[in-house]
Amino acid sequence: MRTFVVLGHDAPTDPDFPLDDLPGAAGRLDVLCRCVSAAVFLSHGIREDVEVYLVLRDELTVRIDSSELQYMSPDERNVASLLKQAIEAKDGAIGHREAESTPGIHVSKRGFEAVLDSLDGTVVELHEDGTPLADAEPPENPVFVLSDHGDFTDEEAALLAERSDRRVRVGPQILHADHTVTVAHNYLDTDGFTDY
Amino acid sequence: MRTFVVLGHDAPTDPDFPLDDLPGAAGRLDVLCRCVSAAVFLSHGIREDVEVYLVLRDELTVRIDSSELQYMSPDERNVASLLKQAIEAKDGAIGHREAESTPGIHVSKRGFEAVLDSLDGTVVELHEDGTPLADAEPPENPVFVLSDHGDFTDEEAALLAERSDRRVRVGPQILHADHTVTVAHNYLDTDGFTDY
Numbered sequence A, B: 001m002r003t004f005v006v007l008g009h010d011a012p013t014d015p016d017f018p019l020d021d022l023p024g025a026a027g028r029l030d031v032l033c034r035c036v037s038a039a040v041f042l043s044h045g046i047r048e049d050v051e052v053y054l055v056l057r058d059e060l061t062v063r064i065d066s067s068e069l070q071y072m073s074p075d076e077r078n079v080a081s082l083l084k085q086a087i088e089a090k091d092g093a094i095g096h097r098e099a100e101s102t103p104g105i106h107v108s109k110r111g112f113e114a115v116l117d118s119l120d121g122t123v124v125e126l127h128e129d130g131t132p133l134a135d136a137e138p139p140e141n142p143v144f145v146l147s148d149h150g151d152f153t154d155e156e157a158a159l160l161a162e163r164s165d166r167r168v169r170v171g172p173q174i175l176h177a178d179h180t181v182t183v184a185h186n187y188l189d190t191d192g193f194t195d196y
Helices: A029-040 A076-092 A112-118 A154-163 A177-189 B029-040 B076-092 B112-118 B154-163 B177-189
Strands: A002-008 A050-056 A060-065 A099-102 A105-108 A122-132 A142-147 A166-169 B002-008 B050-056 B060-065 B099-102 B105-108 B122-132 B142-147 B166-169
Touching: A002 A029, A002 A112, A002 A177, A029 A050, A029 A060, A029 A076, A029 A177, A029 B029, A050 A112, A060 A076, A076 A099, A076 A105, A076 B076, A112 A154, A122 A154, A142 A177, A177 B177, B002 B029, B002 B112, B002 B177, B029 B050, B029 B060, B029 B076, B029 B177, B050 B112, B060 B076, B076 B099, B076 B105, B112 B154, B122 B154, B142 B177
Parallel strands: A002 A050, A002 A142, A122 A142, A122 A166, B002 B050, B002 B142, B122 B142, B122 B166
Antiparallel strands: A050 A060, A060 A105, A099 A105, B050 B060, B060 B105, B099 B105
16 A cells, blocks of 8 residues: 655635636645645556545545545546545544545545554655665555645644654655655655666 | 657647646646646746647647746646647747747647757657666756657657667556656656665
């Protein structure tokens, strides 16, 4: 299983956002949509065994399970429309229990810490002082934690530092979150850039 | 300079496409928009010295020059709106000469072969029988050639085989064109996954 946790600091928690203005009125939801797309899609299919957790304003979490996913295509607007349906379904999520909005998409009232608590893979922090990705042994069940267009808050960074098992860096450039997802997949696909 | 040539087989050559239906009525323009975004953007800025050529139905080419680029944000809808303006400007492009629609975005009436003729970098073909990317020495001025959601036509594949200097493969999975752009950048950023 490959897991990606993406923190959306300005993302909507109410479903009344416009699909025509994902970067503005929808709080950079475009970034989260591209992260989902990068995480679940191959050229002509969907990856198996990928989970994406989108943590919206530390209060609502949408979980996408690639193995059950249906009705998604890789464009931002389509992903956003499915996220809108997930947010609409939030009243059916009681406590930390999830509600399913469409096949493979689940919503719960959980923040970042509760999501981390629920995961038991190897938490990988992306950090400029981390080990070069090519030098790090690929974990069996990696959990990559990423932030949207903004940095982690001090609180998030402290929690992540406490919970992370490894720190890696993906290169000398700071990449968008969705591009980092793609690099992480390629690293795992090739067993650390060794097996093509 | 890093160059990406992306062939859009179903992409519009008239500007009357709707921004609300990039995958459908705009002929998978969403893929080309994500390719542009992956090619030119870093987390908080624009890469220097990147050129993207979007070849639309082998008759119209939009060239994006990152060093002059303005007004672009990384979401698909914004990129598509700039491509729409480029296509609108096509009547100002005479022969193979370009017309500039907005800063850094140029349109010309060129197809794939004319674009290849105009480039003098090292043409890299992505091919499942190619050298593993990690084993290939990064060229100084690479020209990566990619296809949208569809395969190269037989004619395109033959032309590319004739013109390409190298064949590489990016991994065991077949990736979307935009994800391949991201992997190629990471390969070049890290000098072939060696320098982080």
